[in-house]
Amino acid sequence: MSKIKPLRNGTKKELITKKAAALFRKKGYSSTSMRELAEQMGVEAPSLYNHIGSKGELLNEICFSIAEEYRQHLQQVLSSKIDIVDKLEEIIHFHIQLMITRFDAVFVVNHEWKQLKDPHLTEFIHQRRNYENLLLQLIEEGIEKKELKKINPSVAVLTILSAVRGLEIWQRHKNNLPAEELEKQMIQHLLTGIIK
Amino acid sequence: MSKIKPLRNGTKKELITKKAAALFRKKGYSSTSMRELAEQMGVEAPSLYNHIGSKGELLNEICFSIAEEYRQHLQQVLSSKIDIVDKLEEIIHFHIQLMITRFDAVFVVNHEWKQLKDPHLTEFIHQRRNYENLLLQLIEEGIEKKELKKINPSVAVLTILSAVRGLEIWQRHKNNLPAEELEKQMIQHLLTGIIK
């Protein structure tokens, strides 16, 4: 077989993309060269182009596959018939899970989306704004229905999204705190605060 | 006079560093070329080297000047004789203020510190860990003294730092929300939660 061997039920392009995500996370997109990526695959740089179109394409794949996961999940949660607080909890839960299970890719999306080239950059910004707006509406609904305090909905969205995103810092520490405990504590903090 | 004119009571190097921070924020450190920076200053690239040592030096200046501001402020707050909750509030307040008043630089520190070269990279990581540890101790003390709930202190530090850092998203939206309101709301959210 060829040098680039997908583990199972995956294409070679997917394998390259996965390795690219790991490198882009560690060194940044612009600071990662195709030669470096090729070396990791045990291959010369030009050989990569038998499987992918360009370096930029790799970033596209990473960003939009993650964006799509978020989109699908939110849509599903919003259409379910549970309390708004439960919906919020489920959304935070999903963010944390995705951050854990697809760390490299999520990190790259958060840090390198600016390196996308139009039209993908514009499309990405549009999708993100859409996601944030849906979240905003959910919180506004929660306030109306008196499930939530009379807070500023924009600030709440901001605070939640930011806090969850900060889990990348947790990955840095890699301390003995298990994921479930972290998740429980953060949800509690974000929903009920820390003051006695 | 020369083409590079510091506004007032500042060196030319400082002016270049400031413009560099703006560019590094918009495009990323590695994607910003010295020729681009020079163009913004109305000068050819080699002329910059009459005032600065290297591109990397610019990143050093940005990262360590911000780190120093954080360090000084935390030291001051910790040595003041106010309640722990008030200390936390003051710290969050400072983070938000710095994010607003020195947005470009703070953003660059958060996103581009990895591009620092040793020994500066190691030094930076060390300083940051030290800051986080001091914050951790403060929260642990708050729990002991029963000013705070029995939460996991690491998660609380993580959540607070991440939420505040996420203000960069707010700068993106630049909506009609005034800074004081944002600050008040976020502090409230982080300290007392959002559930009724």
Place this chain on the structure above:
DNA sequence: TTAAAAAACTAATAAGTGTTAGTTTTGTAA
């Protein structure tokens, strides 16, 4: 075993990188 397809290789290109050397222009002070 043979033909076709896939995937690797080497060599090269054109563009861009940070930075240095050497020189000329500009501003300052006597």
Place this chain on the structure above:
DNA sequence: TTACAAAACTAACACTTATTAGTTTTTTAA
């Protein structure tokens, strides 16, 4: 005006970049 220093310039270097072209090797299928 003249001397000195600061700050600009042009030209160039040594490297790295993503990517293409053309070719050879490897794998697959008949």
